[in-house]
Amino acid sequence: MAKLTKKQKEAHAKVDHNQAYSLKDASALVKEITNVNFDASIDIAVKLGVDPRKANQMVRGVVTLPHGTGKDVKVLALVTPDKEAEAKEAGADFVGLDEYLQKIKEGWTDVDVIITMPSVMGKLGPLGRILGPRGLMPNPKTGTVTMDVAKAVTEVKAGKIDFKVDKTGIIHAAIGKASFDADKIVDNAHEIIQTLVKMKPTAAKGTYIKSIYLSSTMSPSVGVDPKSV
Structure with missing residues (x-):
């Protein structure tokens, strides 16, 4: 000891x-x-x-x-183009889709929370082995898979x-x-x-x-x- x-x-x-x-x-x-x-x-x-x-x-x-x-939570919003503006306005640190999916495939996980939409979850499935162990896989039960992306980002940023x-x-x-x-x-x-x-x-x-x-x-x-x- x-x-x-x-x-x-x-x-x-x-x-x-x-x-x-x-x-x-x-x-x-x-x-x-x-x-x-x-x-x-x-x-x-x-x-x-x-x-x-x-x-x-x-x-x-x-x-x-x-x-x-008390922590500055870094949020990645994996959303379709029509949701990008509201995610950015709500305070998401990273906003996009395919380019970030590729970065994650290459091992990038420098975020605290990932928020996405139901229609995008299919693309996230193959990344479970990377995101799962790090507690980053979005989940409807925690409000990180939602159509109201702005609300989800705001709530996470607020604590x-x-x-x-x-x-x-x-x-x-x-x-x-x-x-x-x-x-x-x-x-x-x-x-x-x-x-x-x-x-x-x-x-x-x-x-x-x-x-x-x-x-x-x-x-x-x-x-x-x-x-x-």
Whole structure:
């Protein structure tokens, strides 16, 4: 195991790993223990009482964070010529179709979100092996396959994110930056947690929200009391 630096030791010393903090206190603490020379991302990890191997217990959805993620999200709009102008006006960073499909075939994936139209999905199918592992394949369930391209681009730029439970039953999501006020981190965390609560599968039995942790880039995690959310 790698040795902790002096700053990392100081950060760990400030966290009581046997305590579940209120969401407000955890948000303030994760800001306090972030000691890096860049604006670190604040992440949330929510352990759910579901079995992701069963289709009726899969948890996947989207949420619009009230204060955004703090990240400049790069959006590629793969659209037909008649939709290019509205995609550009909505703020898409890259707009086009065949030329970008070719670039992706050649390995280019320097974007965060791809938004497209139902009529274009057929052309994207062969690129699944490139886009799938990177989480870039558009999906109607997350609103990234739509005829209302402008709305989709605007929402993503404003802080709309998608999430999916992993094979261990955990939802991971970036919910802000260390430069955010603690209250904004609280608001964003509350929004995603409440969204998850509303999505509880009927097949899930027992405790649904098992644990919640906040952390920032290279910081220790801070436990959150689910009852405080």
